[in-house]
Amino acid sequence: MTVSRTILTAAAMVLWTAAHAACAAPPPVARIADARAEYRAMFCAVVQRDDPDADCSDKLRRFPDEAAAAVDTPPIDSAPAVSVVIVGGLFGECLPSVPTFGDAAARLRASGYRVSHAPVLGRASAEANAAIIRAHVAGERAAMPALPLVIVAYSKGVADTMTALVAYPELADSVGAFISVAGVVKGSHAADRMVWLYGATAARLPVNRCAQSDGGAVRTLTREYRTNWLATHRLPDEPLYFSIVGLPTPARMSSVFSVFQRRLAPIDRRNDGQLIYSDAILPRGALLAYANADHFAVALALPAAGLLGVNRNDFPRAHLVEAAVRIAQARLISSDSSTAFSRSPMRPPASSHTP
Numbered sequence: 001m002t003v004s005r006t007i008l009t010a011a012a013m014v015l016w017t018a019a020h021a022a023c024a025a026p027p028p029v030a031r032i033a034d035a036r037a038e039y040r041a042m043f044c045a046v047v048q049r050d051d052p053d054a055d056c057s058d059k060l061r062r063f064p065d066e067a068a069a070a071v072d073t074p075p076i077d078s079a080p081a082v083s084v085v086i087v088g089g090l091f092g093e094c095l096p097s098v099p100t101f102g103d104a105a106a107r108l109r110a111s112g113y114r115v116s117h118a119p120v121l122g123r124a125s126a127e128a129n130a131a132i133i134r135a136h137v138a139g140e141r142a143a144m145p146a147l148p149l150v151i152v153a154y155s156k157g158v159a160d161t162m163t164a165l166v167a168y169p170e171l172a173d174s175v176g177a178f179i180s181v182a183g184v185v186k187g188s189h190a191a192d193r194m195v196w197l198y199g200a201t202a203a204r205l206p207v208n209r210c211a212q213s214d215g216g217a218v219r220t221l222t223r224e225y226r227t228n229w230l231a232t233h234r235l236p237d238e239p240l241y242f243s244i245v246g247l248p249t250p251a252r253m254s255s256v257f258s259v260f261q262r263r264l265a266p267i268d269r270r271n272d273g274q275l276i277y278s279d280a281i282l283p284r285g286a287l288l289a290y291a292n293a294d295h296f297a298v299a300l301a302l303p304a305a306g307l308l309g310v311n312r313n314d315f316p317r318a319h320l321v322e323a324a325v326r327i328a329q330a331r332l333i334s335s336d337s338s339t340a341f342s343r344s345p346m347r348p349p350a351s352s353h354t355p
Contacts, residue, residue, distance in 0.1 A: 031284050035242070035327070036066045039288040043323040045076045047316060059316060061247050061290035074330035082176060082329045083114040083140055083147045087133060089155030089184075089299070090217055093122040094210035100154050101181075103301045104321035113325070114144055120160055125216025129157075130164035134171050141174045148176030148332045150325055151239075154299040155274075156221055158183025158282075163220075163229075165236055172236035177328035178282075181321070182246040182272055182291075182298050186279040187226030189264055191218050223279075230283065240331055241285025242324060246272030246298045248291075248312075256309030257294045272298070288324055291315070 044056040088100035099105065105115045118136040120129040133151075140149060153161045158180040165172050184191075219225060235241070247270055253261055257273025270277045274295040281287060291298050297315040 032243075032281060033286040034065075034067050035286040035288050036060075036290075039323060039327055040066075042074065042076070042327055043289070043319060046319045046323045046326070049076055050319070056316075059292055059320075061249070061292050063290070074326055076326065078326070078329070080108075080112040080114075080329075081147065081333055082150045082325065083116075083144050084108055084325060085116055085118055085133075085137060085140055085149060085151050087118045087120055087129075087151060087153035087157035087161050088122075089157050090221070091122040091210065092120065092154075092157070095300075098300050098302055100157070100299055101152060101317060101321050104152075104318040107318040107322060108325065111322070114140075114147065116140060118157075120157060122210050123217045126156070126159045126163040126220040127167070128216070129160035130167050133161060133164040134168045137171060137174050148329075149174060150177045150179065150328050150332075151175055152179045152181065152321055152325065153183060154181050155295070156184050156217070158185060159220060159226065162235060162282075165239075166233045169236065172238050175239040176332045177240040177242065178285075179242045179244070179288075179321075179324045179328060180280070180282050181244045181324075182275060182295055183243065183280050183282065184221050184226065184275065185243075185282055186230065187223035188221050188275055188279065189223060189267060190260060190274050191221035192223055235282070235284060240328060241282045242288050242328060243281045243285065244288050244298075244320065244324060245277050245280045245290050246275065246293055246295055247277050248272060248294045248297075252292050252297070252312050252315075253294045254296065254310045254312040257296070288327065289320075291320060 040060055040062075043060060047054050047056040047059070084105075086099075086101050086105060092100050099117060105117070108115045116136070118133050120132050124132075137149060137151075151161055161178060161180075162185070165175070165178070250258075253273060260273045261269075261271055264271045264273075264276060268276045268278070272280075272293070272295040277290065293315040294312060296302060296310060297313045297317075298320070299317060300313070301317065302310050302313045
């Protein structure tokens with residue numbers, strides 16, 4: 001009995017050590033400012049403005065390294081001083097009844113903001129959509145030349161927008177801030193696995209309201225493509241850059257993404273069902289939040305009886321985006337944005353921590 005117990009204890013210690021080694025936090029992320037505490041204050045203020053009894057504490061993940069807010073929270077009743085362009089993700093135009101951040105756009109418009117959706121193609125490459133973003137932004141700037149412009153991009157829309165900012169240098173002069181939400185920055189392991197199947201089938205199939213385009217949609221999301229792109233292209237110093245990352249607890253992950261989350265777990269357990277957290281942070285700017293939402297819930301208001309396995313879609317997306325836009329607006333109108341954030345390196349979250 002003693003020998004068996006010793007063997008079991010030793011085995012348990014080995015498994016415990018291996019598990020905790022796999023969960024160890026990676027080195028600090030250089031060049032990324034930590035604005036999580038400031039954003040949390042803004043987000044909760046916006047949520048509780050609409051519902052004083054609402055509990056916002058579990059909507060954003062909190063980790064031990066989250067610093068205290070370095071500046072006062074901008075007022076939530078300030079007049080709209082920017083226009084907003086939303087850039088959707090992969091297959092976004094294929095679901096016209098579920099526009100990216102549709103609930104957020106409605107709320108911002110009701111508050112007086114000018115909001116538009118860039119008409120990117122759901123099955124186009126990043127390069128093809130970059131040209132569309134450029135043209136749309138030019139039109140918005142011509143219509144409202146006095147207002148700074150903020151781009152809020154989701155998933156593949158982030159890769160499209162990054163490509164546009166580099167391919168068209170004049171675009172950087174027209175955009176005041178770029179907010180990435182669950183963005184495909186460094187590529188997607190999920191895209192790596194589906195690129196061959198997409199190229200052989202879905203890229204060629206006719207889909208109502210979803211043009212075939214150049215068929216490069218998934219190819220430009222692969223890890224190989226995105227890491228090569230980042231190695232050979234540098235984002236311009238302006239606009240201001242902000243990242244919101246999806247990082248749900250198991251209770252906030254829809255069933256459809258739980259399968260993908262488990263497949264990504266051997267690489268890194270900290271993912272939103274499609275993207276590992278570190279692959280969704282822009283290489284410069286500020287981290288605003290780790291949202292407690294999966295890859296769909298953070299941006300898409302899917303119907304309750306819509307897609308099979310999407311059962312954790314309730315999330316305050318409208319407040320998430322409004323808070324980010326208000327933070328960006330405050331930075332754009334401040335006299336010295338260089339003091340807006342703490343510039344110390346930011347540590348990634350420890351995956352073993354549960355807020």
